[in-house]
Amino acid sequence: MAPSSWSRCSSSPGACSGCGETPYLKLFTQLFGGRATVANATGCSSIYGGNLPTTPWSSNKYGRGPAWSNSLFEDNAEFGLGLRLAADLHTATARRRLEALRPELGDATVDAILQAPQQYESELSQQRARVDALKALLDTMTGPLVEDLRSVADHLLRRSVWIVGGDGWAYDIGSAGVDHVLASGRNVNILVLDTEVYSNTGGQASKSTPLGAVAKFAASGKVTGKKDVAMQAIAYGNVYVARVAMGADPQQTLTAFREAEAYDGPSLILAYSHCIAHGIDMSKGLDQQYAAVNSGHWPLMRYNPVRRMADHNPFLLDSPRPRIPLRDYRAKELRFRMLMNSDPETAERLLSYGQEAVNRRWAEYEEMAMRGAERFAADARK
């Protein structure tokens, strides 16, 4: 997609009104959009994200926005990894070509660009200015080496690669690819807009659907628990992991996005996204996110391998102890109430298993949050 066709963020993208996913996309575009490349798995986000002219993807005041493309459920993570490899190749090429023009450009210009740190936004905006200056300089020059460098010069600024999709993609159909990419050690960011159900196709159960929820293919209540993808990713030791819910703690969400992006390795963000398939009043979506966190259904956490390298505990539990019973959170959502209506005994049974699972997981997380750093895997890549 050419930059000129990147659309501005519409106040009402073609998603359902009150959609729980779009705020995360808006946030991430605002933070990193000017240098981001997005691989979007098919799903709600590819539908409302791909239908011009109304998408949540935005360009900034300089006219820069993300480069976006959509791929299939079964290969989107790999597709995104490919975008990363391509970007890295372009960067390597650009650096080589810059070096080749050292005599013409001068040591100061070349070294400033090649040696610039590019982790944080302040560093990146300085690098952006250097690259812009370089491109202006190249405009005054001629020759094949100049043309070659100009074609890849933008890649002297670190690319931010995001692999985006829903839980149907990340937990189910694309899960092997997600796992593979997380294990690659490459610098990609995986954002899972977790509605705990296949939203786009009309509410089928995924492996993210909680125990006891009613969904298509789980009409009498799901009897297996929700997969803890965060713990799977943490097992690698060098994956940055965060579980966020903007309605419960926007600051933690912001911190997680920034840390994930800055981390030089794979990152996974699981973002709680309320959905029409939950059977809630969509104007109360953020309140329901708050209840999800407060009941312990969706504990906020971060796992930051950078802290492990500094001999700190990398596991941070960001939400307070569950303060309301799981029942109170569930009673507000038709996906759980339906079972309470149709089969109260099964609903009660599954609810008590659900509450036990919440208690157990919280105890495990709390224990992890108090461990010494040495009890977590170290990053062996360095």
Add this chain to the structure above:
Amino acid sequence: MFLDTDYLGLRLRNPLVASAGPISQTVSGVQSLADGGVGAVVLYSLFEEQLTQAAERDAFLEEAYADSFAEATSYFPARDTADAGVAASYLSLVERSAAAIDVPLIASLNGSSLGSWVHFARSLQDAGAAAIECNIYFVPGDLTLSGAVVEQRHVDIVSAVKQAVSIPVAVKLSPHFSSIGHLASRLVEAGADGLVMFNRFLQPDVTIEPIAVVPGVTLSHRVDSLVPRTWIAALRNHLNASLAATSGVEDYTDVVRYLLAGADVVMTTSSLVRHGAGYSAKLLDGLQAWMTRTGHDSVDGFRGMLAVPTDAESNAYQRAGYVAALEKAKSIYGSLV
């Protein structure tokens, strides 16, 4: 000694019934009532408003977003939309309670309009209710609503519920009608198998320091039994229906009084709330001791001894009213108060 009693065509082991109240909100509560020895248990009421509100809210949520997103038309598995949360849990309580006790379980519906709750009566029957008690509860306050309309509504509801079920139907009445006897006979004509007399309106009270209105769910006192007892005595021999007394039972003497007036069963809630579900054993002991002392070996033998006699009927009806019956009843009951 024979305590067994017919009520609504059901054979009860004795004439004491736990009326609709807070103890019957759980299976264990219902069980404790039955264990106390009562002849039947009436479940707390399912309110029409709860039934319709819950159903409407869920149906709205289920359908509100259907066809709202381009890719799918629905987001929930198909289900029976009549299925509402409170309804289902009430049904489940009926089913589990009925299975847990060996005396009849009577389900109670509280409402004031002909709504879907009438059909819900059918589900109550299927769930194992031995009978249904309709608590038709109009909150007075609508100045445009005439008494005739209110009465007609009662009759319509009773007919509709009767059509929906094959189990007996009782009607719990308010004492506030201009002509209770007339209404009572209309309800019996419409199919009511029994009348429960009377419901107590929850009357808000006022405190003067601080100045405030306090919503009151108060327990009753003996004085509250006077009006129901008078009417039971007046109607006993003039209606072909069961009569249940409710209000003001404090001890066994009130049970005896109601039976003398002609009640088929005597219901109690306040005394059980005050003293615990086991208090019914005390009431029954007292009743039996009294029967022994007074030489009665069956409840049927003395029930209605002090009711307005049948021969008062023609006079009363000839004078197109209940005044005579009432006068007579009053003269009989003057000494009992």
